[in-house]
Amino acid sequence: MDYYGPMVLSHRRFRPFALAWLLAAGLLPAALAQPAAPQDMVPAPPPEVEDAEHPLDDNETALTAELFYELLMSEMSASNGDAATGYALMLDAARRSNDPRLYRRASELALQSRSAEAALIAIHAWNAAYPESREANRYLLYVLVTLNRVNESAEPLAKEVARATTREKLSTIRALPQLYARASNKAAAARVVAQALQAELKHPALGSAAWTTIGRMRLTAGDKAGALEAARSALELDHTDDGAAMLAVQLLDEGSKDAEALLLPYLAATPLPEVRMAYARQLLESQRLADAQVQIDAVTRERPDASEPWLIQASLKLQSGDLAGADTALEQFTKLLEQVPPSEARTRALNQAWLMHAQVAEKRGDYAQAEAWLERIDGGVQTLSTQMRRASLLARQGKLSQARALIRAMPADSAEEERLKWQAEAQLLRDAGDYQQAYEMQGKAVALAPQDNDLAYDLAMLAEKAGRLQEAERLLRAIIARKPDHHHALNALGYLLADRGERLSEARTLITRALEHAPDDPFITDSLGWVEFRLGNRERALSLLEQAFKTQPDAEIAAHLGEVLWSMKRRERALEIWREGQRLNGDNETLRETLKRLGVTL
Template identity: 45%
Template sequence: MPFTLPHVLRNFVVACSLAAAVGSTWAEAQPPSASLNSALDADLFYELLVGEVSAQSGDFVAAYALFLDAATKSHSPQLYERAVQLAMASRDGNAALKAAQAWTRAHPGAVDANRYQVQILVNLNRMPEAIAPLKRNMGQMAIADKLATIEMLPRYFARASDRKLAATTIEQILSPEIRSVTTGPLAWAVIGQARMHAGDYPGALLAARRGTALDSHSAAAATLALALVAHAPSEAEPMVLAYLSNRPTPEYRMGYIRYLIGKQRTVDAYGQVIETNVQSPDFPDAWLLRGSLEIQNKKNAEAQVSLDTYVGLRIAGRGTSDIGDMDRPLVTAYVLLAQLAEQNGAFDQALGYLGKIQSRQELVRIAARQADLLARQGKMDDALKLLRTLPEYEPGTAREKVNAEVQLLRDHKQLTEAYKAVSEGLRRFPEDLDLKYDMAMLAERIGEFAEMERLLDQIIATKPDYHAAYNALGYSLADRNIRLDEARLLINKALGYAPKDPFILDSLAWLEFRSGNVTEAVKLLRGAFQERPDAEIAAHLGEVLWTMEQREEAKAIWNEGMRLNPANETLLETTKRLRSTQ
């Protein structure tokens, strides 16, 4: 295998550094004559050089033998590790195990040595063989090393294919530790984690209880209980709540809050967030979460205070090394503050908040929000200039800018200009089918139906599984009440690619309605709306119900659609047209 001399020299410099370090250690441990030490150092230097040359040549077997010999002579953990790595590079698990075992014998408390030994045995599918040496080595360790080893055990067995065997093996390794007040809580937590990964949730819950019984303040046992709360809430949640009464770290309470939010228990979550603010007022994340919950619950004044507090804490904690791109939570805080200002009609203040955001990743998204605010103040030219002059830091930024401009013009009902913008974008990105699809949808909205059909046909010819094109074309034909047989073929083709898509089912329902199959239409629309509550589906379902003289239900469905999206054009047009016929 070819190799370059600089690479060999670089590795040799590392080897020489190791040899120098172990040479001095050896000299302290062994006080023979200086000439003997010099000879030993020279031998090590030569052995390491030959070993590195062998490794760079691809002769891992020879390199392994040389490094293991050097490690045995010097007792250097670094050289033992290099020997293990060389054996692994040669895919010789038994040789790697031999080196790791030698390392463990030389340094019984070495966490890395034990990690390698166990991981090699796991890869060799010889997990039970790890029990005796680990128990023996842990018996010789100081408490701190023992706790570190216990904590690392789950990582050692992370790649085990037989998780039940891994859990049993871990339990046997830790059997001497589970009664100790010092090591027992952590040992039980690790056993519980292994059981949980093996799908044994009752066993994991029992482990959490036993760890808590040894020490009710054990963070490890409490963390296991928190992990189990999603699987056994009635049993695990009381343990979590008991631990919360001990004033735990804010990170632990935030983990419980995330569980509560996931279960839509927002009232409980809000109470826990406030408790976090009281106990840890300088913990920023809780203030951001509190502000988000307050916005969700329309407590805008309280949200303003919470978000201002979060931003203040974050800015105070930012060092000079943090200047540059903001992380996502800080970006989120400014976006939420801008949202509050926008809801209050303070557009300039909202623009100010958005202007504080420094994030290349969020560049176009934030600029699109700013452009929308400018357009709403009658400054469309400024809005378009903002988007068009954005720097293109990333390869995809130019495409994102086209999207943002088209969306801005579409949202502000400048459909002809939006059509021109997407057409220009398609000239820049002629292979982009999503842009072509957007152009087709805009062509339909400005009444250019032939152009819409031409574009959708092109998409289908280029990418036959682009099911949205089949659906759009089929729906358009059904909506115009023309070529209904062709519409059915197209919509069924789309359903073949996405059988449960609620929007395609909405199209099929609309086709059934246009074909006079009202009962089938309402059945399909109810299913689609249940699967995906959406204003456009609500418009269609309400219209079908209205024609069936079920007008109270139709109004209720429309009201729900208005709640979902009060600006939906289809819904607004439908309700205006049909309510005027009462």
């Protein structure tokens, strides 16, 4: 059973001659013969169920002149925009004829006039006349939810679940979060649904779906702990359940650290590529690029004809320094898109590919080729992202003033676009090593959105680079005051103190707090390793930094790991790590400064 499908017309009808005359005269709309459900209305039951609800056949139903006139006037009123009058006449006809089709039509006319309360009167009358009618019960359920009378919906919901076959129950259970999405009291909705599904929780074919639905509704209500418990119960019953696995990914996105462990048995089986993709996006968000790479590799093997995984593959390859791999992935991505009919979405996707191709060429130092790729973007339309890439190309060729002029010449139709322009200029200056001016440009962006923690965080990082250490500390502490779980700010402040060798105990506390909110972030693990090194705990530092570098090979982590190894007289291993870091990003400032300070030439 699909809760949101079209209404099903009973094959029974009024006396043929009367109905045919009304239709032929254009006075009785087809809606009476084939009533249309309100948007998102639950459908009528299958014909065999509906037959039981329409016991009056053609020989038993007489369309009297009075009833005929009432139906005619009802439909004419509705056709002329007076649905309320049409409803009243139709409900009166339904009560006098006791025909369930007229009760249904009265309910629809009430809903058409946006009077859910009036519809409820008709539906209650319908349910009273036909207490075993599943169709009437479904209408009642729909309208009660629409009216936000969630607690009252418990009884018709329980009846619907109890009356459905096992196959119908499965689709019904899965549709409940959508049905109750309109309810304002999410906690009450979750409670009502959980109560209605109690009998299904241990059913071998339904239990996992029931727990998943309960989990989704608990999550919507803000009950993360309850949602996590529901996801765990669902996956214990069936570790291959795609819906339960997706719920675990949603919980991971909401910060539930224990949700990831629930996914492992699912991922070890035959996971749905869409679930893998959702999980990979969470890994990317957590900067766990190596783990994300494993999932994307699997998706591209399992579904090579899906385009999006190839774009993410290209991004991962680009970030890891594998430029040839990035090219290959982009070629596959564009090849697949060329098979898709032209559309705005296709154009946007191709633009992303051309931009990334330009980045790859820029990394190779082939600026002419990079410009050629940019020329392909949307027929040369001067979008901000395109111009930012062009500005980057100019800056890399030593034409910083031209690059800044290019950004400033871009029109800005809103405060957001103006902010993006200041950010773009700040990035150009940062890449050029002019941290003081970059700090000033970023400050202009922050002034346009002073409560934006991410903008303030970037400003703090530039303040640190510009030598404004007290200002950087002030900005970071302000972010933490506004958002105590901002793990990036916690980590940055802890690292700032550790790198200066100041207040190391506080630094470790800050970084530990950051790691509690993002336990798998390799860069926070790197910070903790660095503060342990500053505290003199070399073995502990080495363990943490090796873990971070294994999770995310990165030039800055390589700089720290190499220095710890160097201090422990493990010189060959240190050189090996530094060379790997140089291969990943030879321009990394931390790596270059470390090698210079230690007098090491690779």
